[in-house]
Amino acid sequence: MGNQPLLQLKNLRTSFRIQDDYFAAVDDVSLTVNENEVVAIVGESGCGKSALALSIMGLHQEGRTKLEGNVNFNGRNLLSLSTGEMNKVRGKDIGMIFQDPLTALNPLMTCGKQIEESMTYHTSFTGGEKKERALELLKSVGIPNPGRTYKQYPHELSGGMRQRVVIAVAIACNPSIVIADEPTTALDVTIQAQIMDLLKELQKKNETGIILITHDLGVVAEMADRVAVMYAGEIVELADVHTLFENPLHPYTRSLLNSIPSTTDEKERLHVIQGVVPSLKNLPRKGCRFKNRIEWMDDHEHEENPVLREVEPDHFVRCTCYKNFHFPEEK
Amino acid sequence: MVFLKINNLKVYYPIRGGFFRRVVDHVKAVDDISFELKQGETYGLVGESGCGKTTTGRSIIGLTKSTAGEIIFEDKDLTKLSRKDYHNYRRDIQMIFQDPYSSLNPRKRVLDIVAEPLRNFEKLTIAEERQKVQFYIEKVGLSPEDVYKYPHEFSGGQRQRIGIARALTLNPKLIIADEPVSALDVSVQAQVLNFMQDIQKEFNLTYLFISHDLGIIQHMCDRIGIMYRGQFVEEGAAEDIYTNPQHIYTKRLISAIPDINPKNRDKQVEFRKKVNEEYKNSYDKYFNAEGKVYKLKQISNTHSVALP
Amino acid sequence: MLKFILRRILIMIPQLIILSVLIFALAKAMPGDALTGQLASSPKMDAQTLHELKQKLGMLDPPYVQYFRWLKGLLHGDMGMSIIHQTPVTQLLAGRMENTILLSAAVLILSYLIAIPLGIVSGRWTDSWADKMVVGYNYITFATPLFIFALLMLFIFGFVLGWFPTSGSVDIRVENGTFSYFMSKVNHLILPAFSGAIISTTVTIQYLRTEIIDTKIKDFVKTARAKGVSESNVYTRHILRNSFLPIAAFLGYDIVSLIGGSVFLESIYGYPGIGQLFITSIAQRDFSVVTALVMISGLATLVGTLLSDIILSAVDPRIRIE
Ligand SMILES: Nc1ncnc2c1ncn2[C@@H]1O[C@H](COP(=O)(O)OP(=O)(O)OP(=O)(O)O)[C@@H](O)[C@H]1O
Ligand SMILES: Nc1ncnc2c1ncn2[C@@H]1O[C@H](COP(=O)(O)OP(=O)(O)O)[C@@H](O)[C@H]1O
Ligand code: SF4
Ligand SMILES: [Mg+2]
Ligand SMILES: [Mg+2]
Numbered sequence: 010m011g012n013q014p015l016l017q018l019k020n021l022r023t024s025f026r027i028q029d030d031y032f033a034a035v036d037d038v039s040l041t042v043n044e045n046e047v048v049a050i051v052g053e054s055g056c057g058k059s060a061l062a063l064s065i066m067g068l069h070q071e072g073r074t075k076l077e078g079n080v081n082f083n084g085r086n087l088l089s090l091s092t093g094e095m096n097k098v099r100g101k102d103i104g105m106i107f108q109d110p111l112t113a114l115n116p117l118m119t120c121g122k123q124i125e126e127s128m129t130y131h132t133s134f135t136g137g138e139k140k141e142r143a144l145e146l147l148k149s150v151g152i153p154n155p156g157r158t159y160k161q162y163p164h165e166l167s168g169g170m171r172q173r174v175v176i177a178v179a180i181a182c183n184p185s186i187v188i189a190d191e192p193t194t195a196l197d198v199t200i201q202a203q204i205m206d207l208l209k210e211l212q213k214k215n216e217t218g219i220i221l222i223t224h225d226l227g228v229v230a231e232m233a234d235r236v237a238v239m240y241a242g243e244i245v246e247l248a249d250v251h252t253l254f255e256n257p258l259h260p261y262t263r264s265l266l267n268s269i270p271s272t273t274d275e276k277e278r279l280h281v282i283q284g285v286v287p288s289l290k291n292l293p294r295k296g297c298r299f300k301n302r303i304e305w306m307d308d309h310e311h312e313e314n315p316v317l318r319e320v321e322p323d324h325f326v327r328c329t330c331y332k333n334f335h336f337p338e339e340k
Numbered sequence: 341m342v343f344l345k346i347n348n349l350k351v352y353y354p355i356r357g358g359f360f361r362r363v364v365d366h367v368k369a370v371d372d373i374s375f376e377l378k379q380g381e382t383y384g385l386v387g388e389s390g391c392g393k394t395t396t397g398r399s400i401i402g403l404t405k406s407t408a409g410e411i412i413f414e415d416k417d418l419t420k421l422s423r424k425d426y427h428n429y430r431r432d433i434q435m436i437f438q439d440p441y442s443s444l445n446p447r448k449r450v451l452d453i454v455a456e457p458l459r460n461f462e463k464l465t466i467a468e469e470r471q472k473v474q475f476y477i478e479k480v481g482l483s484p485e486d487v488y489k490y491p492h493e494f495s496g497g498q499r500q501r502i503g504i505a506r507a508l509t510l511n512p513k514l515i516i517a518d519e520p521v522s523a524l525d526v527s528v529q530a531q532v533l534n535f536m537q538d539i540q541k542e543f544n545l546t547y548l549f550i551s552h553d554l555g556i557i558q559h560m561c562d563r564i565g566i567m568y569r570g571q572f573v574e575e576g577a578a579e580d581i582y583t584n585p586q587h588i589y590t591k592r593l594i595s596a597i598p599d600i601n602p603k604n605r606d607k608q609v610e611f612r613k614k615v616n617e618e619y620k621n622s623y624d625k626y627f628n629a630e631g632k633v634y635k636l637k638q639i640s641n642t643h644s645v646a647l648p
Numbered sequence: 649m650l651k652f653i654l655r656r657i658l659i660m661i662p663q664l665i666i667l668s669v670l671i672f673a674l675a676k677a678m679p680g681d682a683l684t685g686q687l688a689s690s691p692k693m694d695a696q697t698l699h700e701l702k703q704k705l706g707m708l709d710p711p712y713v714q715y716f717r718w719l720k721g722l723l724h725g726d727m728g729m730s731i732i733h734q735t736p737v738t739q740l741l742a743g744r745m746e747n748t749i750l751l752s753a754a755v756l757i758l759s760y761l762i763a764i765p766l767g768i769v770s771g772r773w774t775d776s777w778a779d780k781m782v783v784g785y786n787y788i789t790f791a792t793p794l795f796i797f798a799l800l801m802l803f804i805f806g807f808v809l810g811w812f813p814t815s816g817s818v819d820i821r822v823e824n825g826t827f828s829y830f831m832s833k834v835n836h837l838i839l840p841a842f843s844g845a846i847i848s849t850t851v852t853i854q855y856l857r858t859e860i861i862d863t864k865i866k867d868f869v870k871t872a873r874a875k876g877v878s879e880s881n882v883y884t885r886h887i888l889r890n891s892f893l894p895i896a897a898f899l900g901y902d903i904v905s906l907i908g909g910s911v912f913l914e915s916i917y918g919y920p921g922i923g924q925l926f927i928t929s930i931a932q933r934d935f936s937v938v939t940a941l942v943m944i945s946g947l948a949t950l951v952g953t954l955l956s957d958i959i960l961s962a963v964d965p966r967i968r969i970e
Contacts, residue, residue: 053525068873079378092879100876104659112867117889127875162965168389178871188507197389197552200598209609224525227555227598231605250602268530271600278537279530279559285495323785 015218018064021078023057023064024288031075034060036242039317045216049233049250051223051265055286057242059220061186065220066105066230067095072263082186102129102177108191110171120147120174121159122171124181131182144258151207169319171199173207180211187212188220190207193228205231206224225268230254232278234317238262240286241298245318247325258320258331260306261299267336278334291302298326305337342412342515343546344400347408351395351455355478369395374410374636379513382547382580383539384556384561386593392570393550397516400434400548402426413514431461434507438519440499444491449585450477451487454506461510476505479542481535498530501535508543516548533560557595558582561641566590573626573633574641577645586645588626589633591615653958660950667792668722672715675935695807697808722943728936732929733815737940741922746920747817751891752906754837758845763852771854771860771891771895772883773834784791792855798843798916805839812839848902860892866890896963900956904949919955 010270018040024031034057042048050058063069065080067087080087087098094251099105107113124143128134134142140159147155150173163171172192179187192208193201209232212219228252229236236253238246238261246259257263267280284302292298297315317327328334352366357476370392377383383617385393386390398404400411402418421429426534434457437443444453454473458464463474473518474484479587480501482494490500500520506513517536521529533556539545551557557578564581566574566589595615599608626647627633702708709717721728727737736909745823770782806814812835813819819832864887872886920923922941929937961967 035730053527063870066874068870096876096878098876099874103874105874107867109870114887115868115872115890117964118885123871126872126877130876130878137592144802164966175871178875181875197550198554198595198596199388202598205598205613206609224473225598227600228524229601230602231598232935233602254600254602265526266600267601268527270530270533270555279534281534282527285497338705 013044014041015044015082016220017079017081017228018065019079019081020221021061021064021080022076023060023062023069024075024077026073026075029288032263032292034242034289035064038242038244040237040244042218042220042245044185044218045067047212047213047219047221047222047232049223049229049236049240050227051229051236052239053224053265053282053286055288056239057209058224059190060242061239062105062190062220062222064220065188066099066103090161096130100184101131101182102184102186104182104184104187105193106172106175106179106187106189109195110175111163111195113175114171114178117162119160119162120166124174124177127181129179143177146181149211150174150177151203152177169203172200176207176211177206180215182216183215184217185265186218186220186224190222191224192221194223194225202229206303208232210317214264236277241292243298243327244325245299245327247317249323252321252324257328257330258324258332260331263334263336264303272279284313299328303334306334341415342376344378344438344548345374345376345410345412346376346396346400347412349373349386349402349620350407351392351399352407364482368570370399370406373565373567373570373572375565375572375575376411377514377546377548378633379546381551381562382560382565384557385548385550385567386552386557386564386591388552389569391567393552393567394518396567397435397550398546399519400428401433401516403435419606425616427461431457431510432512433514434510434512435504436500436507436515439523440496441523443470444505445497446491449487449489450489450491453491453502454487454509457506457510460637471506472509473505476508477502478573480505495528497531500524500528504532504536504539508539511543512545514546514548514607516550517548519552520549522551522553524586529556532620536560541645542616553597554582554593566593568633569589571646572636572644574638574644576640580640580643584643586639586643586647587633588615588619588622592619613624649961652953655955656954660954663950664943664947668719668943669715671942671946672711672718673938675789675939676711676714697771710951713778716877717938727940727943728935730934730938732930732932732934734948737937740925741940741944744920744925747913748907748923749911749918750833751837751840751919751921752903753905754841755844755848755909755913758841758900759848759852761844764856766849767853767856767887768860769856771864771964772929774861779857782857786850786853789847791892793845793846794847798840798913801839801843802916803835812836813870817920836919838918839914839926844906844913848906848909851898854895855898856891858885859894863887863890893964897956897960900952900954902952903955904945907948 017040021034021035022037023035024033036057038061040048050061052058062071062255064076066088067090069076076088078088082098082102090098093199103163113121120139124125124146125139128142129137132139144155144159149156152158152170152173158166158170158174163174166174172195176192179189189208193204196204205228208219211217221228223229235249236247237244238253238259240261246253246257246262253262254266257266261282264280264282268282270279283304287293287298293300296313315327315329317325318329320326349370350368351370352368352370354363355365355367356362373396375383385396387393395404399406400418406419408421415432416425416429417428418426451470451473454470454476458472459468461490470487472633473487477487478484481496482501482505486494487504491502494502504520520536521532524532536547537560540547547560549557549560555558561578563577565572566581566587568589572584574590580592581590585594592615595608599605628648633646634648636646637646675690692843718728721884725738727741730737730740732937733740766782768787770779773779782819802814805811817833817836818829819836822832835967869882870885872882874936877885907923910921911926913919914921915927926941929941
């Protein structure tokens with residue numbers, strides 16, 4: 010595994026304008042993605058995962074969004090690039106896969122043309138070469154009849170096939186990083202397994218760095234090398250995948266793990282995380298953001314504004330009192 | 341007494357074509373299935389997208405007309421009842437839908453949404469109706485004032501619970517839950533699943549639980565039927581299915597459940613590969629010349645498989 | 649596709665038959681007939697001659713006999729005689745039909761020429777000052793009734809400034825087929841066409857604007873941007889193509905409503921088309937003309953709907969009609 014850092018986020022903050030004020034949906038996120046590494050970002054919906062992904066790609070609406078910090082890639086800060094310069098990076102160096110294969114493809118364009126489109130901007134291929142490459146890509150994402158699918162429109166394909174086309178679009182120009190925003194959430198379990206296996210296979214073959222966004226810890230366990238758990242815009246725990254599953258420390262991570270119906274101990278009651286992810290405007294900016302979802306814990310045990318600390322080598326946690334944490338039924 | 345027994349149910353959707361749009365063929369959405377539910381149990385219906393799970397549920401509740409077969413509910417064949425008699429049974433069977441976002445009318449207050457079945461079946465005064473609605477709204481963990489709000493003011497999990505409250509108002513015996521948590525986040529999903537188990541005990545409910553996720557099915561269900569292209573490939577107690585799957589298709593579904601332990605990931609990939617190999621190589625063993633599955637055969641007291 | 653069109657045309661036949669029965673019944677149920685009108689103008693006509701005249705014209709036959717005679721004529725392209733004009737209805741319509749089609753086409757093209765750029769600008773740069781102006785413009789055209797606007801235009805550009813003729817479709821003094829004949833036609837067309845076009849831009853602009861606003865936040869647009877597609881191509885290749893769908897679909901219906909709208913335009917501008925003829929014929933109880941016109945507009949509606957469906961299936965691959 011190459012350990013060269015490919016992409017480095019430093020104190021990234023993404024704020025959206027609501028009425029006249031800006032509210033940070035991604036708050037002070039620092040994260041490194043190395044070559045040939047799968048970094049997962051997990052959290053419930055509304056935690057800022059997509060906002061983070063779109064910030065890296067520079068796809069937020071201008072004028073309604075404020076970006077601060079650094080996104081370093083190839084020695085440049087992507088946040089300081091102009092749209093024109095950024096267009097040369099998008100699709101060529103960084104590819105993106107969206108959640109819903111139903112809506113991620115243009116309904117009026119054949120799959121083949123949609124795959125070829127990024128080659129038009131980033132390569133000097135002739136029409137024939139582009140088609141050849143598109144067919145090759147369709148084959149590599151496991152489409153049984155590339156020649157036919159090349160000419161088909163998205164609505165003519167099943168959900169799983171569409172997601173394969175979306176993946177082909179993202180990797181058309183051999184990007185060194187792929188950002189996959191919930192690539193399997195909209196799919197049923199059998200298709201999800203196929204897509205996970207496909208992504209892993211492609212990742213190994215092309216040695217791509219992948220940012221995998223998901224709320225499904227099962228997907229994380231199967232795919233990630235390193236995991237960042239995100240809550241209310243902040244990274245609350247960061248560790249390699251084995252550490253995270255064997256020794257989860259942050260209360261939020263532990264709550265998430267306890268809420269999955271696992272296949273080993275059945276019929277046990279699932280843990281319910283009280284309350285909901287606060288909306289942007291209601292997000293507590295002072296004190297620990299997770300506090301009101303673990304109300305049974307004594308107030309004085311919490312740290313004022315917890316920072317992300319390295320508690321053991323390469324294991325970061327944003328909570329000092331994690332050692333005292335227990336679930337309500339444990340006491 | 342038989343609680344619910346489905347005998348040789350078929351639901352065909354017509355495909356129209358040709359010059360006069362005559363029926364040229366059928367989609368066999370449900371093609372000859374039989375199963376039975378005992379009162380108080382949770383029966384899981386599993387299969388990949390499009391295998392006919394929703395169609396089965398809809399035809400039991402009468403939203404889709406069955407093409408052939410019997411649906412026996414408390415010793416009466418629902419398919420043979422007149423419209424009027426049917427109406428009386430309709431209240432004993434309720435349905436929870438997949439998408440909490442689109443299944444509640446956004447322009448109606450929670451009160452009107454939850455009271456809708458009451459208005460169809462019972463003549464209550466406005467005060468009685470509100471009381472009843474508030475009783476159930478509290479049961480699903482919302483506050484009585486919430487009945488005056490609109491669906492968009494609730495989160496996904498809360499909306500799903502409003503849908504459940506609506507299903508509960510008539511004191512039904514059977515609830516058909518069509519992917520009740522598929523559209524929800526893990527934490528909210530846990531909340532709804534716990535809650536469904538609680539009210540099951542409290543109201544002595546029987547569930548027909550539809551899902552494509554075997555992990556959730558295992559957590560919830562006593563017995564499980566595995567569907568493939570409108571037919572059953574395997575049926576048995578939860579334990580039979582998970583520890584001793586016989587049909588290749590069942591194995592495929594089981595192998596697709598992500599393993600929560602990262603140590604097992606390579607094993608899991610291997611397992612999936614092996615199952616897929618077997619699926620390709622021993623196709624003939626599991627499917628007949630027309631590519632259809634065989635009839636179910638009992639292999640133990642609780643376990644049946646579709647093998648030749 | 650061909651099959652679909654054929655089937656739709658087959659379905660039209662019973663629809664047209666029902667329409668014809670309705671129209672015929674309605675015309676018969678109207679108080680008075682063309683002769684009542686003439687009676688007033690020639691008081692010398694006594695009851696005896698009137699009866700004879702009616703008998704000669706077949707007006708005393710049982711209704712169904714009259715209906716089938718009318719239908720038979722219709723199928724032979726004979727729409728009866730206009731009692732007022734004393735000419736076959738077909739002949740009466742021919743020239744006016746051409747004028748109406750010309751006017752409608754001009755209105756349609758002008759309206760799209762104005763609406764499409766405005767809609768694009770306003771949808772693409774929402775909340776900019778340009779967008780606010782377009783929205784303002786749209787409020788005004790929405791609130792202004794066509795006949796008031798047309799009268800205003802006629803008054804200003806026709807009477808006060810005298811830039812354009814105030815009635816007719818061509819100067820009767822110029823010879824048919826010459827260049828000045830053509831120019832005169834154009835000159836007569838400009839004012840009514842512009843008035844009609846400006847009022848009918850509202851719907852197109854509104855649709856295009858909301859459609860662009862909806863489309864530009866869709867996921868596939870994000871996918872396109874994530875591929876590195878340049879901003880202008882994101883619009884031309886992805887957003888605009890999808891936003892034009894509903895407008896293309898409305899084209900067929902638009903044609904129909906324009907023919908309806910021509911009633912106002914033609915009356916106000918004294919433009920000899922079928923709209924104007926319709927109004928005068930009703931006033932004069934010239935029922936053979938009225939029924940013919942209603943039949944034609946009924947047919948146009950059916951053809952317009954069919955056209956809309958065909959256009960939609962041509963531009964949207966998701967809609968396949970076999
Ligand atoms: N109204 C309908 N007309 C025609 N075909 C239909 C109709 N409803 C469903 N089908 C078809 O019947 C089959 C079974 O559909 P059904 O909705 O029962 O699947 P499902 O198992 O619930 O799938 P999912 O997991 O995607 O909800 C599918 O092939 C579907 O396309
Ligand atoms: N364009 C936007 N304008 C305003 N708020 C936004 C925008 N996009 C996302 N948000 C808010 O930012 C927070 C994080 O959203 P998102 O990144 O989509 O979450 P996730 O992907 O983790 O589900 C949410 O509170 C959401 O409502
Ligand atoms: S600091 Fe306190 S409130 Fe915050 S996560 Fe840790 S235990 Fe919970
Ligand atoms: Mg998201
Ligand atoms: Mg379904």
